[in-house]
Amino acid sequence: MSVQSFNEAVIEEFRANAGKVGGPFEGAGLVLLTTTGARSGQEHTVPLGFVREPDGEQLLVVASAAGADRHPAWFHNLLAHPLVRVETGTEEYGAVAMPAAGARRAELFAHVVRQEPGYGEYQQRTEREIPVVVLQRTHETASGEDGVAGKLLEVHGWLRAQLGHVRREARDHVAAGGGGPAPLGLQLRQHCLAFCQSLEFHHTSEDAGLFPYLASQHPHLAAFFERLAREHRVVSGLQEEIVQLLDQVGEGEGAGAGIVERLEVMSRELEGHLDREEEQLLPVLRALGAP
Known part of the structure; x- marks a missing residue:
């Protein structure tokens, strides 16, 4: 066998x-x-x-x-x-x-x-x-809400929590002298990759499935979905820069500082994006009921 x-x-x-x-x-x-x-x-x-x-x-x-x-x-x-x-x-x-x-x-x-x-x-x-x-x-983030709206809130809660965790690790890495102890550099790499890959999957799923369906049901939101798609591309570009810097973790202070800077920019972009998405879409999703 x-x-x-x-x-x-x-x-x-x-x-x-x-x-x-x-x-x-x-x-x-x-x-x-x-x-x-x-x-x-x-x-x-x-x-x-x-x-x-x-x-x-x-x-x-x-x-x-x-x-x-x-x-x-x-x-x-x-x-x-x-x-x-x-x-x-x-x-x-x-x-x-x-x-x-x-x-x-x-x-x-x-x-x-x-x-x-x-x-x-x-x-x-x-x-x-x-x-x-x-x-x-990885602990789930309970939304306290059912249906598609609850699922979206759970995913957004998980992403926010993971991004906060990665930002803290990146700052700790730089504070330890750039290269830092080997475990810290490896933790930063693994957690950061996990976050970036999860975020990419979430946005790809929205662009390919949820958003086209909602746009077909609510044509008046077409411009809003186009804006969300543009924001996805901006965040995707930041992710690519971070992933490239991850290969240099442990080689010196520059890579860690670069990751911290890119993560701060991503945090501002992503928080604004998630807030706008929830403000506009949660009423629509609540009307859908069960996923």
Whole structure:
């Protein structure tokens, strides 16, 4: 049986039995991790063992590849697309995949080996430093409202919260001296990519689906939708500049300062855009009712 066929059988059994599987995984902690292909852009799901952080709050997965000399494909995927989906058998949620670095990685790997000694044996087989990935759960922002209007408010609330989080990390990165400690630079990169990619998906979905539908039902709002589309393009340009600067994080103060400056500009543009969108569209969306 190929690795892919084996994984597919485990995934099917996992989902059919609320996360419980037999065979080599019987009795072990197991999650399904869905990543987005670094090159293909397609979703890929793999079953992985996990260990909880020492405080028990977040889940840790280890890119051991059974001690092979190359990182597994899912690890390369989450570096390109940090926003992942986690299934535990009892719940499913989004998370930002955060590879640990430096002393933090050493601390977490030692914790993992105490819980599951096999990972220590895998590390002995390879000169590659086996990554430990923290799955930082992204909490939904409740809108207190049902229907399409409530969904829009939830997405906007999530985007506002994530942007605030990224701005704080960028300022901390610069305050630490530009390069900063390795974990801080990596956190900034992963969180910033996750935010930018989520924002891009949201705006693309609006431009391709929601806005054309609403424009067909409310022709008097055509000029307003054209304005929103122009604002999407402005924000998209800022996102591209930020993503380019992310490749330079850790190389000096300039990249971090540039990201802070671009994030501040994006924040002003995006907050104004979201406010205008809510002011004009929420009455229309409330009339639609259920999504």
